[in-house]
Amino acid sequence: MAKGKVVLAYSGGLDTSVMVPWIKENYDLDIVTFTCDLGQGQDINAIREKALKSGATEAFASDVRTTFMENFVLPALMANALYEGRYPLATALGRPLIAYEMCELAKKTGATHVAHGCTGKGNDQVRFEVTFRTLAPHLKVIAPVREWKMTRPQALEYAAKHKIPVEATKKNPFSVDQNLWGRSIECGELEDPWNAPPPAAFQWTTHPEEAPNNAEWVEIGFDRGRPVSLNGKDGSLVEIAEELNKIGGRHGVGRIDVVENRLIGIKSRELYEAPSAVILIEAHKALEDLTLSKESARFKTLVAQQYADLVYNGLWFSAFHQDLMAYVASSQRYVTGKVRVKLFKGSAMIDGREAEHSLYSKSLATYDEADGFDHEAAVGFIRLHGLPQATQARHQLLASSAKVEVPNLIPTSDTK
Ligand code: ARG
Numbered sequence: 012m013a014k015g016k017v018v019l020a021y022s023g024g025l026d027t028s029v030m031v032p033w034i035k036e037n038y039d040l041d042i043v044t045f046t047c048d049l050g051q052g053q054d055i056n057a058i059r060e061k062a063l064k065s066g067a068t069e070a071f072a073s074d075v076r077t078t079f080m081e082n083f084v085l086p087a088l089m090a091n092a093l094y095e096g097r098y099p100l101a102t103a104l105g106r107p108l109i110a111y112e113m114c115e116l117a118k119k120t121g122a123t124h125v126a127h128g129c130t131g132k133g134n135d136q137v138r139f140e141v142t143f144r145t146l147a148p149h150l151k152v153i154a155p156v157r158e159w160k161m162t163r164p165q166a167l168e169y170a171a172k173h174k175i176p177v178e179a180t181k182k183n184p185f186s187v188d189q190n191l192w193g194r195s196i197e198c199g200e201l202e203d204p205w206n207a208p209p210p211a212a213f214q215w216t217t218h219p220e221e222a223p224n225n226a227e228w229v230e231i232g233f234d235r236g237r238p239v240s241l242n243g244k245d246g247s248l249v250e251i252a253e254e255l256n257k258i259g260g261r262h263g264v265g266r267i268d269v270v271e272n273r274l275i276g277i278k279s280r281e282l283y284e285a286p287s288a289v290i291l292i293e294a295h296k297a298l299e300d301l302t303l304s305k306e307s308a309r310f311k312t313l314v315a316q317q318y319a320d321l322v323y324n325g326l327w328f329s330a331f332h333q334d335l336m337a338y339v340a341s342s343q344r345y346v347t348g349k350v351r352v353k354l355f356k357g358s359a360m361i362d363g364r365e366a367e368h369s370l371y372s373k374s375l376a377t378y379d380e381a382d383g384f385d386h387e388a389a390v391g392f393i394r395l396h397g398l399p400q401a402t403q404a405r406h407q408l409l410a411s412s413a414k415v416e417v418p419n420l421i422p423t424s425d426t427k
């Protein structure tokens with residue numbers, strides 16, 4: 012009988028490199044590696060070569076940056092998706108795309124298994140495996156890191172024994188994942204939430220205190236919620252994100268330091284660097300401030316939270332997502348215009364905004380002569396708006412001092 016095949020999500024790092032011989036030894040499968048470029052700044056062809064040198068039967072590498080930006084990041088940007096209000100979801104957005112590509116490759120190569128290098132404590136295992144189960148339920152999943160119980164020194168030893176090239180490990184003490192939408196940093200010193208973020212954790216951003224003393228302005232053009240230009244020059248999403256990562260990073264913009272609630276119930280200290288995500292989301296929100304009605308804007312913040320949760324929780328390929336997206340996309344039809352953002356020592360401040368279909372009316376807002384607001388109308392409005400509260404005060408709040416008794420929700424031994 013022909014040997015089975017496994018498609019392995021291969022980053023070329025220590026763990027996934029060790030996985031090549033380990034899976035062969037423990038599962039007797041041919042290894043097909045898959046590496047993709049999400050804008051993490053690695054040479055994926057060199058990684059592909061390394062996979063072959065490490066014993067993979069076949070090795071694939073593809074540049075999926077455009078798909079990542081168009082089909083994964085743009086929807087999240089339109090939704091202003093920030094997990095727990097802060098994390099722009101770079102890693103969480105990348106996983107379903109990688110998993111999708113692996114399912115496609117499994118089909119193409121006739122693989123029976125898929126494998127990833129995630130641990131048993133994180134969100135990424137969930138994102139990968141939920142996607143596999145959704146798109147290709149016949150594939151069996153191998154998660155070596157969950158099984159092999161090797162420490163880092165043991166993994167290094169295993170690599171040496173199997174002649175796996177491991178870069179002269181200058182012992183990166185952090186676990187890092189990065190793509191065009193941001194850089195996620197975990198582990199090491201930062202596991203103690205009392206520790207200040209270790210300077211070595213950051214690679215894309217200058218420390219705000221060391222950022223230039225002169226501010227820099229960027230102007231972002233949007234067409235129905237989609238960034239289309241930077242400083243007056245049209246560009247693709249990939250180009251705009253790349254450029255903003257550089258400019259923003261130089262000014263120390265996009266450092267995020269959080270204690271985050273993982274799906275599997277653990278609280279985790281995480282650092283992120285996401286200059287372009289932070290700038291683009293801020294700018295996009297500023298344009299929505301001009302173009303969405305109060306009700307739409309309020310409702311959209313609820314949608315943003317749901318949206319961020321579903322992405323974080325690995326439910327990208329769900330009908331709920333499609334339904335929410337339909338609302339988000341529809342909400343973007345007047346979000347066209349431009350926003351000027353001032354970058355200065357770690358901050359990205361909105362400095363100006365302008366929209367084709369702005370709901371902002373100078374003649375209504377102004378206190379100058381051009382005032383077009385009917386001041387008389389305010390009198391009746393206030394009377395009606397305040398009527399229920401005034402009535403309540405007369406009958407309740409000012410009339411009696413009824414006390415609240417809160418029932419004890421945990422029974423005590425003397426409550427029989
Ligand atoms: N906590 C983030 C998330 O779940 C980032 C995970 C980063 N992964 C890593 N291997 N460092 O999306």
